[in-house]
Amino acid sequence: MYDLAIIGGGPAGYVAAERAGGKGLRVVLFEKKDLGGVCLNVGCIPTKTLLYSAKLYDHALHSEKYGVKASEVTFDFPKMMARKNKVVKKMVLGVSAKMKENNVEVVRGEAMILSRSSAGIKISSGENEYTAKNLLIATGSESFIPRIPGLDMSDDTIMTSTEALALSEVPQSLVIVGGGVIGMEFASFFNSLGTKVTVVEMLDEVLTGMDRELCVMFREIYAKKGVEFNLSSKVTAIKGHDVVFEKGGETLTVTGDKILISVGRAPVTRGFGLENIGVELAGRGIKVDDRMRTNIPNVYAAGDVTGFSMLAHTASREGEVVVNNLTGGNDRMRYNAIPGVVYTNPEVSGTGLTEEAAKEKKTEYRVVSLPMTYSGRFVAENEGGTGLCKVLVGTKDEVLGVHMLGNPSSEMIYGACLAIESEMTLKELQEVVFPHPTVSEIFRETIFTF
Amino acid sequence: MAVPVIMPRQGQSVESCIISEIRKKKGDNVAVGDILFVYETDKATFEEEAKTDGIMLDVFFSEGDEVPVLTNVCVIGAAGESAGEFRPGNAGATQGAVVQDAPEVKNAQAATETRGGKPEASVSPEGKPLSETKGKQASEPEGKPAVGQEEAPRDLAATLKTEIAPGISPRARELADRKGVDTSRLQGSGPQGRIIERDVLAAAEAAKTSPLARRMMKDDPSLSAARGTGLAGMVTGRDLKTGTAAGRDINSGMPAGGSDFEIKPLTTIRKLIAKAMYQSLQNSAQLTHHLGADARRMTALRKKVKKAVEEGRSADITLNDMICYATIAALKKFPQANAHFLGDSVKLFSKVHLGVAVDTERGLMVPVVRNADSLSISELSGKIREIATACRKGSIDPELLSSEAASFTVSNLGNYGVEIFTPVINLPQVGILGVNTIVLRPKDLGDGTIGFVPYLGLSLTYDHRAIDGGEATRFVKQVAIEIENLDFEI
Numbered sequence: 001m002y003d004l005a006i007i008g009g010g011p012a013g014y015v016a017a018e019r020a021g022g023k024g025l026r027v028v029l030f031e032k033k034d035l036g037g038v039c040l041n042v043g044c045i046p047t048k049t050l051l052y053s054a055k056l057y058d059h060a061l062h063s064e065k066y067g068v069k070a071s072e073v074t075f076d077f078p079k080m081m082a083r084k085n086k087v088v089k090k091m092v093l094g095v096s097a098k099m100k101e102n103n104v105e106v107v108r109g110e111a112m113i114l115s116r117s118s119a120g121i122k123i124s125s126g127e128n129e130y131t132a133k134n135l136l137i138a139t140g141s142e143s144f145i146p147r148i149p150g151l152d153m154s155d156d157t158i159m160t161s162t163e164a165l166a167l168s169e170v171p172q173s174l175v176i177v178g179g180g181v182i183g184m185e186f187a188s189f190f191n192s193l194g195t196k197v198t199v200v201e202m203l204d205e206v207l208t209g210m211d212r213e214l215c216v217m218f219r220e221i222y223a224k225k226g227v228e229f230n231l232s233s234k235v236t237a238i239k240g241h242d243v244v245f246e247k248g249g250e251t252l253t254v255t256g257d258k259i260l261i262s263v264g265r266a267p268v269t270r271g272f273g274l275e276n277i278g279v280e281l282a283g284r285g286i287k288v289d290d291r292m293r294t295n296i297p298n299v300y301a302a303g304d305v306t307g308f309s310m311l312a313h314t315a316s317r318e319g320e321v322v323v324n325n326l327t328g329g330n331d332r333m334r335y336n337a338i339p340g341v342v343y344t345n346p347e348v349s350g351t352g353l354t355e356e357a358a359k360e361k362k363t364e365y366r367v368v369s370l371p372m373t374y375s376g377r378f379v380a381e382n383e384g385g386t387g388l389c390k391v392l393v394g395t396k397d398e399v400l401g402v403h404m405l406g407n408p409s410s411e412m413i414y415g416a417c418l419a420i421e422s423e424m425t426l427k428e429l430q431e432v433v434f435p436h437p438t439v440s441e442i443f444r445e446t447i448f449t450f
Numbered sequence: 451m452a453v454p455v456i457m458p459r460q461g462q463s464v465e466s467c468i469i470s471e472i473r474k475k476k477g478d479n480v481a482v483g484d485i486l487f488v489y490e491t492d493k494a495t496f497e498e499e500a501k502t503d504g505i506m507l508d509v510f511f512s513e514g515d516e517v518p519v520l521t522n523v524c525v526i527g528a529a530g531e532s533a534g535e536f537r538p539g540n541a542g543a544t545q546g547a548v549v550q551d552a553p554e555v556k557n558a559q560a561a562t563e564t565r566g567g568k569p570e571a572s573v574s575p576e577g578k579p580l581s582e583t584k585g586k587q588a589s590e591p592e593g594k595p596a597v598g599q600e601e602a603p604r605d606l607a608a609t610l611k612t613e614i615a616p617g618i619s620p621r622a623r624e625l626a627d628r629k630g631v632d633t634s635r636l637q638g639s640g641p642q643g644r645i646i647e648r649d650v651l652a653a654a655e656a657a658k659t660s661p662l663a664r665r666m667m668k669d670d671p672s673l674s675a676a677r678g679t680g681l682a683g684m685v686t687g688r689d690l691k692t693g694t695a696a697g698r699d700i701n702s703g704m705p706a707g708g709s710d711f712e713i714k715p716l717t718t719i720r721k722l723i724a725k726a727m728y729q730s731l732q733n734s735a736q737l738t739h740h741l742g743a744d745a746r747r748m749t750a751l752r753k754k755v756k757k758a759v760e761e762g763r764s765a766d767i768t769l770n771d772m773i774c775y776a777t778i779a780a781l782k783k784f785p786q787a788n789a790h791f792l793g794d795s796v797k798l799f800s801k802v803h804l805g806v807a808v809d810t811e812r813g814l815m816v817p818v819v820r821n822a823d824s825l826s827i828s829e830l831s832g833k834i835r836e837i838a839t840a841c842r843k844g845s846i847d848p849e850l851l852s853s854e855a856a857s858f859t860v861s862n863l864g865n866y867g868v869e870i871f872t873p874v875i876n877l878p879q880v881g882i883l884g885v886n887t888i889v890l891r892p893k894d895l896g897d898g899t900i901g902f903v904p905y906l907g908l909s910l911t912y913d914h915r916a917i918d919g920g921e922a923t924r925f926v927k928q929v930a931i932e933i934e935n936l937d938f939e940i
Binding site: 330332334394396398421422423424425427428 | 660661662663665666669679680681683684686687
């Protein structure tokens with residue numbers, strides 16, 4: 001009898017397994033593909049690895065303004081891909097090692113939840129049956145394929161992020177349907193490599209969910225780089241290489257060597273017997289409370305399968321909450337300071353309330369935004385570049401949200417998460433010493449501008 | 451003429467100062483304008499100038515001592531004069547000002563410990579509390595305060611200021627303000643339960659509170675949180691506001707941002723009802739039998755009454771009045787239902803004290819009609835109306851609301867359309883009659899004719915510890931019989 005059975009070895013599953021095993025629980029983890037899930041294999045890690053290659057190429061092309069001459073800068077796409085594969089492999093092996101270290105039994109195969117009784121939860125995989133006291137469902141999500149006439153996933157022209165990461169050559173032109181984080185990162189990547197990129201987005205702005213002012217700035221930067229944006233555009237049909245869409249009452253068409261569908265991800269809730277134990281769904285995902293409990297006792301869900309905060313770092317923390325509570329703790333998830341990062345160049349990062357969210361919740365706030373150029377280091381390392389650091393505080397000067405456009409905001413945003421989670425006010429933050437000269441000082445500068 | 455020099459009060463909120471330097475020792479010559487000692491408050495340093503010539507007869511404190519304001523620090527006079535009478539802590543000591551003596555502070559060692567270290571528990575000086583004797587010389591407290599006087603001068607200084615609420619030392623209060631500790635909930639470990647510095651320190655350690663939460667509590671002292679849901683259990687602003695965590699509500703699948711609910715504390719009446727209902731169900735063996743009465747006679751009588759009321763010939767007698775009247779009649783025939791269950795005995799009442807459930811805005815009330823069996827139906831009707839109105843108005847005599855006061859209760863939900871229910875007994879009564887709405891039921895009218903007749907449902911809940919099912923059924927059947935055979939003058 002296992003203490004905890006986990007279905008899914010992605011960031012929610014394998015982190016929960018690591019923690020649980022580390023605390024002495026008997027854990028069995030079912031993974032039908034590769035440890036690390038989408039994140040490690042066809043998500044976070046491979047994309048960021050490729051994006052770095054693209055960034056280096058970018059920098060090399062524009063290094064002259066820094067007094068560095070690099071003639072005939074080229075890129076080797078297959079080599080980029082090979083390196084990406086190497087990094088992924090390394091990370092996956094790392095997870096495997098962690099599982100061994102923590103005595104987690106890993107079952108390679110599909111799991112099927114059979115039943116639940118006072119004796120525990122029964123799961124089968126292959127020819128074997130497993131019984132566990134507790135079950136954590138961490139089956140993640142998959143690319144959502146919308147119903148569009150002519151959209152046929154078996155057609156080579158059309159790809160999701162997974163196929164995009166397996167290309168053997170750089171497409172000459174690319175149409176990206178969906179201007180969210182995934183769409184923009186691929187737009188950034190292929191644009192850097194010389195692809196003519198066209199974005200078709202249904203909403204009236206890209207990266208919806210991030211602070212709107214930053215989204216606008218971001219789009220303008222990429223428009224200057226040659227990416228074509230079509231906002232408020234609804235795709236009505238796909239015909240071969242053509243994407244037909246409606247915009248402002250008109251019907252327009254754009255063409256691409258390849259078409260990337262990145263309109264969102266849907267939780268995976270079917271195919272593993274969820275209905276056999278009566279777990280309730282909410283919307284597309286599994287319904288849970290802030291301790292990741294489903295409606296069924298001893299059954300938990302964490303990560304993308306809950307359909308809520310579909311980010312790898314949220315998934316890991318959610319998995320940890322489950323394990324903490326199973327081992328005598330009193331933990332709960334909070335979502336007030338989940339960082340979001342777009343690894344484009346420049347990066348966009350944010351945590352906490354955006355101005356739009358604050359207005360919607362009718363939360364009173366004050367906001368200060370400073371251009372990144374107020375930071376000496378930013379100016380030193382971003383010749384001709386612009387960016388923004390925006391901080392929202394509440395009525396008692398407590399930090400509500402921080403949003404930044406500019407590098408290396410991805411590495412700075414965690415500081416804002418700390419401030420928001422500890423409910424620091426301007427007073428406390430002003431007493432923290434920031435290193436000089438760094439770009440992170442822009443945060444301090446903004447704090448002092450209130 | 452020996453003249454004492456007091457520690458000046460440099461500002462409304464200063465209770466004591468620290469002597470940083472003593473410039474004139476015992477025996478030194480003093481001229482007007484000489485600096486006698488240097489002292490400091492939280493904010494500034496001052497020099498005390500001599501206002502008389504003479505010899506420093508005695509200095510009562512040492513460098514580093516913390517001295518309450520308006521206390522004698524030293525005495526200047528002529529050689530040979532005694533300064534003893536001015537020594538703080540002496541019987542009948544003469545002061546430069548109108549206050550009580552300060553107990554002597556022993557030595558610099560002890561005093562400097564006050565600054566940084568934890569104050570020891572101090573023994574309160576015996577004798578009257580100082581606030582009572584403000585304005586006149588009082589007798590010296592018996593003996594010197596024991597070890598740990600560090601707190602004593604503070605206490606003294608504290609009580610000099612009437613603005614300071616008794617129970618917390620100024621130092622502790624200042625610390626509490628700084629750390630955002632809510633002192634209203636603290637147990638003091640100082641003299642007479644006074645909250646002292648270490649109590650505040652302990653509290654600040656125990657409940658980690660976010661800066662936001664501390665600020666909120668400072669601005670609104672009524673806020674508090676039973677538990678924290680922030681980082682590692684930290685009390686957050688949200689905890690203070692909603693009393694619960696921000697999180698995902700399992701019922702909606704979306705995070706509960708505190709905006710879709712409101713926590714309302716229970717009213718007193720709600721608490722009482724909750725307790726009574728719960729206890730009744732926990733502490734009895736109650737179950738309900740349902741039985742119907744043919745309501746034709748009752749409804750016919752009601753029609754007659756209504757007509758008579760219109761014609762001014764009668765007071766209004768409602769269906770409920772009739773049912774109560776019938777119930778009383780049945781109770782007279784079944785005394786075992788008109789009783790209290792006392793655990794090892796049963797209290798059988800010779801009179802019927804009928805409790806009548808009344809629905810009010812504030813909640814359910816069950817006032818009693820005492821000696822209801824002695825009343826005619828119209829008297830009963832009047833009495834019921836009277837107590838019901840009093841309940842709704844809030845002017846009911848609380849004596850009449852006790853479940854001990856009634857021997858049996860009637861609860862009528864007929865007006866609400868309820869067809870069957872299981873009323874809860876008001877312990878220690880052995881039963882309660884629930885009255886349902888009148889529904890039409892098919893009945894064999896004889897000669898093979900089936901017709902619809904009005905049927906009044908009666909739901910009798912009884913305590914099986916006192917009465918068995920058979921008896922209970924016979925009783926409620928009797929109620930039905932009484933209803934079906936109602937007869938009274940209109």
